[in-house]
Amino acid sequence: MAEMWINMGPQHPMTHGLWNLRVKVDGETITDAEPVIGYLHRGWEKMVENRKYPQIIPMADRLCYGSSFTWSHVYCMAVENLMGLEVPERAKWIRAMSDELQRIGNHLMWLAAIGPDLGNLTIFLYAIREREMFLDLFQSLCGARMTYNYCRIGGVRNAAPPNWERDVLRTLDYFEKRIDEYEDLVDRNKVFRMRMEGLAPMSGKDAINLGITGPVLRASGVKYDVRHNDPYEIYDEVDWHMCTADEGDTYARYRVRMDEMRMSVQIVRDILKKMPKDGPIRVKPPRNAPVGTGFARMEDPRGESLIYVVGKGDDEPYRLKVRSPLYVILSATPLLLRGHKVADVPSILGMIDVCMGETDR
Amino acid sequence: MEDNVTYTVEQVKSRISEAFPTAVKFESKVKPRRLFMTADKGSLLKLCMFMKDQLGFNQCSLVTGVDWCDRMQVVYHLTSYSSNITAEIVVDIPRDNPEIDSITPLWGGANWHEREAYDMFGIVFKDHPKMERLLLPADYTFFPLRKDCKTGGP
Numbered sequence: 001m002a003e004m005w006i007n008m009g010p011q012h013p014m015t016h017g018l019w020n021l022r023v024k025v026d027g028e029t030i031t032d033a034e035p036v037i038g039y040l041h042r043g044w045e046k047m048v049e050n051r052k053y054p055q056i057i058p059m060a061d062r063l064c065y066g067s068s069f070t071w072s073h074v075y076c077m078a079v080e081n082l083m084g085l086e087v088p089e090r091a092k093w094i095r096a097m098s099d100e101l102q103r104i105g106n107h108l109m110w111l112a113a114i115g116p117d118l119g120n121l122t123i124f125l126y127a128i129r130e131r132e133m134f135l136d137l138f139q140s141l142c143g144a145r146m147t148y149n150y151c152r153i154g155g156v157r158n159a160a161p162p163n164w165e166r167d168v169l170r171t172l173d174y175f176e177k178r179i180d181e182y183e184d185l186v187d188r189n190k191v192f193r194m195r196m197e198g199l200a201p202m203s204g205k206d207a208i209n210l211g212i213t214g215p216v217l218r219a220s221g222v223k224y225d226v227r228h229n230d231p232y233e234i235y236d237e238v239d240w241h242m243c244t245a246d247e248g249d250t251y252a253r254y255r256v257r258m259d260e261m262r263m264s265v266q267i268v269r270d271i272l273k274k275m276p277k278d279g280p281i282r283v284k285p286p287r288n289a290p291v292g293t294g295f296a297r298m299e300d301p302r303g304e305s306l307i308y309v310v311g312k313g314d315d316e317p318y319r320l321k322v323r324s325p326l327y328v329i330l331s332a333t334p335l336l337l338r339g340h341k342v343a344d345v346p347s348i349l350g351m352i353d354v355c356m357g358e359t360d361r
Numbered sequence: 362m363e364d365n366v367t368y369t370v371e372q373v374k375s376r377i378s379e380a381f382p383t384a385v386k387f388e389s390k391v392k393p394r395r396l397f398m399t400a401d402k403g404s405l406l407k408l409c410m411f412m413k414d415q416l417g418f419n420q421c422s423l424v425t426g427v428d429w430c431d432r433m434q435v436v437y438h439l440t441s442y443s444s445n446i447t448a449e450i451v452v453d454i455p456r457d458n459p460e461i462d463s464i465t466p467l468w469g470g471a472n473w474h475e476r477e478a479y480d481m482f483g484i485v486f487k488d489h490p491k492m493e494r495l496l497l498p499a500d501y502t503f504f505p506l507r508k509d510c511k512t513g514g515p
Contacts, residue, residue, distance in 0.1 A: 038496040045481070046506055208419050208442060211470020222442070229445045230394055295438065295449070297422070306438065308425050321425040323438075323474075331473040360496060 017356030040360035078307040082294025091155035106301035114350040155282025196251040210332040214303025219252035226299040324358040406462040421468035426482035463489035481506035
């Protein structure tokens with residue numbers, strides 16, 4: 001049969017955002033693929049060159065609405081690195097705690113997205129329901145559900161509200177039981193398993209070379225997590241371990257993310273136990289950054305995010321570059337897709353958790 | 362490739378300065394698990410090959426273009442998973458002829474970063490498999506992140 005190119009997107013239920021996946025098919029088999037991005041490009045990196053440093057924090061939030069705290073966090077860390085600021089101890093713990101709550105929220109959003117992709121609407125409703133509880137936590141912490149504007153250069157905006165610890169522990173206790181329920185729905189569902197197991201395997205060596213990071217990398221058996229290998233904030237003092245899987249297939253990517261949700265629950269509990277209860281939460285940053293460069297990297301829910309910032313002695317960054325984990329993972333999708341069927345595309349791409357806001361910037 | 366050998370920052374530094382005595386200069390900034398250096402345009406590819414094959418830098422995190430008005434700059438962030446070191450390599454290239462060797466043949470992860478640097482700055486990466494615009498439409502004639510590209514209204 002003659003080969004042909006077909007477009008999946010820019011408007012397609014599989015894409016979860018505005019982008020176009022062109023696949024070359026021979027009958028039902030994909031022989032080549034080409035992701036076309038740029039539909040959501042809004043010139044973020046040019047825009048921030050005309051903004052003051054603190055004005056960029058809410059803009060960094062909007063890189064990805066699913067994990068906005070982690071993006072403002074990595075931005076603040078990069079600027080602190082440039083300015084040579086040391087963050088107060090208590091702010092570090094609050095930041096790490098928010099990171100982990102954000103990770104759970106983001107993974108729940110991913111779970112909600114893959115449910116309908118693989119033909120199960122129930123899991124969508126369940127995951128969105130529990131995600132709402134974490135958004136409520138964030139609302140009591142910083143007054144917003146999704147774009148928080150909470151992280152500050154030199155600390156965080158405010159301390160946790162009264163009864164915060166009680167509320168978080170209550171939510172986590174409830175949520176932990178719910179994870180078992182999700183696993184009953186997915187792991188014991190033959191249709192789900194058939195659509196994931198053995199699909200699109202990737203070796204660890206390939207994954208490293210292609211720059212793939214985060215849960216997708218760890219599902220290929222590579223033990224690398226920025227929180228562990230290049231610890232920032234207080235991750236070297238918390239009791240946790242990395243979640244990995246050896247199979248490298250789509251099901252392993254699903255497993256790693258589910259395990260990470262459990263691990264985040266454990267990390268938040270440990271942080272609440274060890275966190276200093278009083279002390280400063282913020283230092284005053286200088287208005288102008290020095291001439292020089294700074295960069296910070298962290299473990300975003302989707303992988304390694306890195307921000308490189310060049311200061312020129314005034315109050316605006318000269319250049320700010322974002323490494324989005326999804327941007328790099330999307331560049332590797334042709335390798336993941338080749339040789340599989342068109343019907344497997346939603347399953348393969350669902351497991352990399354596409355977010356176009358941070359990809360196109 | 363030596364996958365499981367770990368090096369300290371000092372060992373990496375001395376190995377590189379042995380192999381590239383003149384082309385590579387180290388910056389005085391010292392931070393744990395970080396390495397800062399500047400390299401010549403001509404020796405970049407050799408340096409990258411050396412770091413990948415001999416020192417276990419197996420991932421390319423980021424390729425950035427910077428426009429300094431009198432020159433262009435390409436900044437590489439390379440990571441070694443076994444030694445937990447991130448190296449920052451800064452390379453200056455002339456602004457009227459911004460060309461540099463591509464490192465995509467070494468690390469597939471650099472592919473789209475290099476295309477984006479071409480897209481935004483017009484930096485041409487030689488031997489890149491597909492040096493085309495990525496985020497912007499193919500018929501654009503300007504490079505928006507250059508400093509002489511004005512933003513805002515007329």
